[in-house]
Amino acid sequence: MSDTATMEQPTQDAGERQPVTKKEITADHPTWCPGCGDFSVLSIYYKLIQKRNIPHENVSTVAGIGCSSRFPYFVQAHGVHYIHGRALSFASGLSISRPDLHVFTFGGDGDAFSIGGNHFVHTARKNVKMTYLVMDNFVYGLTKKQTSPTSPLGFKSKTDNWGAFDQPINPMKLAISAGATFVARTSHTNPKHLLEMMDAAMDHDGFSFIECLSECTEFFAGAFDNSNPRKGGEFKLMPEDHDPTDEAAAYALASEDFPGRFGIFYQIQRPTKNALEAGVIDAAQGKFEGKPDSEVLQATFDLMK
């Protein structure tokens, strides 16, 4: 540790501590292939933690299974590498029971929209407070080039040698229709924009979802060149007059052809699952005026005599 003064301070003074250094928050060297877009997301996550001065012990990183889901091993903080597709459910349990933490969940397109598709829809509609960043590379990378739920039509994979023909999922449209309250899109090629989106997501009180295009150089190289000015593409931001509370407008923008738009498509305020459950608790506990649990249970047992 570089900062001994920090170490001597008790947890509750976390707010006054110096932000963690990049060195302190860095763990294993990522197992990703050279040039993988996920590196960019990882370094922006470090930046965000430092910028927001999140106390080291409160950084909570959850992931499922996939290349991108290796994420927690590369962050020197409390981390969870859960099972395939269910990271959001795990993170929901953590978030609802630990309102003091801001939970970050990371995953890929297979985790989010295929095996975990149901959880994506329900976490969005329940508006569980957390940030979910999906590193979308349009292909299964860890298992070496099978069609993913976001693979574009015609993509030649090992499971569609002749080119994918199942309609791909549009993550923005899926999130908006499922009831997500913060829906944004960015790309690993624009780190400044990525940090901006993560910052805004963390400010959002609710389920904040970011799709980050993240190129798989091994199995789908060049997939996102159209969105990268350095490769002759265009990184097209949202129209200046876009009202992010306008669901229909957001949906229309999400329907534009690839590479589409980048920025916050949709953002509204709706009570979070966390707040609603806390409200139920407050109402229920109010009646017992701070009585110890054993007396509350005794009152129930007295009715069962």
Next chain:
Amino acid sequence: MSETTVSEANNGSNSQPSNISEVTIRLAGNSQDGIQSIGGFLARLAGRSERDVMTMMTIPSTISGGASIFQVRLGSGEVISPGDKADVLFAFYQHSYDNHVNNLTKGGVLVYDSDHVEPCEEWLTKYRHIGIAISSLTVEAIGGTARDKGKNIYALGLIAGMFSLDTTKLERLINERFGSKSKSILKTAMDAFQAGCRYQSNDISNLFRLARGGAERSNQVVMSGNEAIGYGLIAAGVRFGAGYPITPWSDIMELLRRELPKYGGSFIQCEDEIASVSMAIGASYGGHVAVTGSSGPGISLKTEAIGWAVMAEIPLVVIDVQRGGPSTGLPTDVEQSDLNIALYGGHGDSPRVVLAASDVEDCFYTAIEAVNIARKYSVPVFVLTDQAIATRIEAFNEPDLKTICKNVELDLSPVPSHKPYDLSSGDGPSQHRAPGTRIEDGRYPVVTGLEHDEWGHPSGDAANHIAMTKKRRNKLKILADELPASEVYGADSGDVLLVGWGSTKGPLLEAVEELGSNGDALSALHIKHINPLPNDLDTIFSRFSSVYVIEMNDGGVYGYGQLAGVLRARFADARIKGINKTAARRWKVSEIIERVKERLEEEAATA
């Protein structure tokens, strides 16, 4: 009152009351008649007096309109099983009469609603019949406003009259049950009850004399097995749960959803079984031991996540209210066929703890034990109950909540360093540290389903995998060393030992008692801790010539059921044999006796 019919059965019921120490009453009607609530009232009455009670409910899988029965065994001594045959049958409809008359004991009394039932000649000579126009008398009593609705309370009044039960106490209970609703509902209930009590024709109050019990007992509480599980979890400090609706588990999730907020907790209804186990594990990771649960099909879906909790060493309690399987199976019937999935469900070597509750009271304490084990050993703990105890109502001694209830403060005190999978601590369980815990050396844990090193980072090293596998397995061995000594009911040694688990305990012990009183020496052993097993079983088995494992599951290809299979694998003892039942009904005492005798005769013949 008119419209009553009496037929004297041949076997000679007369106006002399029979003195009895216990009675089994079966009420047969339709699911919407509220006959279960009669059982609830009687159970509560027993809980407040010197009598013991055990009730059994059979609910139809149809939502409304199906046949439904409720059986109450009321005794002045200890009642340990719901009873086989009924001494008194209340038949509300023709189908209730036709389907249940066979369940009456010889000389039993059949009370039927003469508005709906036409007695059959054949049975009239065999059982004493008492026809009472229950439907029209109820309408008469409550003014005809709520047809069919007060019938159950009227019948409760009849039972109170028949057995000279304490009507003052019953009225107090009715007051408690309906007092919070509208005044007219309470009045209707009270009118129906009192009319039932007043019914005097056919000399019904002189049929039986139920003996009084011994000394007044300490305070009792009355609840179902599902309720006992729910409150046990709360007492043990569980403050988070997640689940998905499925019969017969749903009662527990409904209870926790309603009750947990009073204690600052939440229960979340999820989109599916996988989400619910995952949410519970997420909350456990957050520092509160959490619960999920289900019945058969849902447990199948949860297995991958449970395997993760074994691997990542995160505490978790999984309740499995077993029903008939496989697949959708028999949703509202009882079976003990989920033992294998509890023990082995999932891929890889994934040792977990499996406990089975034996009755309603035991549900309460087993839930508590499960939470404590999960906490101490950082491991998933299964609690197996079944449909028979889940819906059964029993009275049991009130627990001392002051000493039982757990303080559940979240512990986030900083630690100098922390290895989530420390191998240097011998075989002791790892202590989970929740996020928010400051690790002062700056090295933070990852919890993971990948095989990992001591800090939770991926490792494919062979020696590491051997060491970690041993670590996960050995904590169960340590737990086994801490289990209480097993208790043999009956003689300590002899020819035959009957072994059971879960809800077969009551009938099993009663069978031993009954056989014993006939001079056949038999002993019984009930196993609550199924994984790990207690260490003393082999010495107990060695003292008997034969060991029969009584289970409500299939004897399978090789002739022994799921627990018997475990015991045979563990002890390589061919004397362990199975006596199995797949009728999707609980074991009757008489059935156990019959099957054991059959087996003994068979074996004597082939010896």
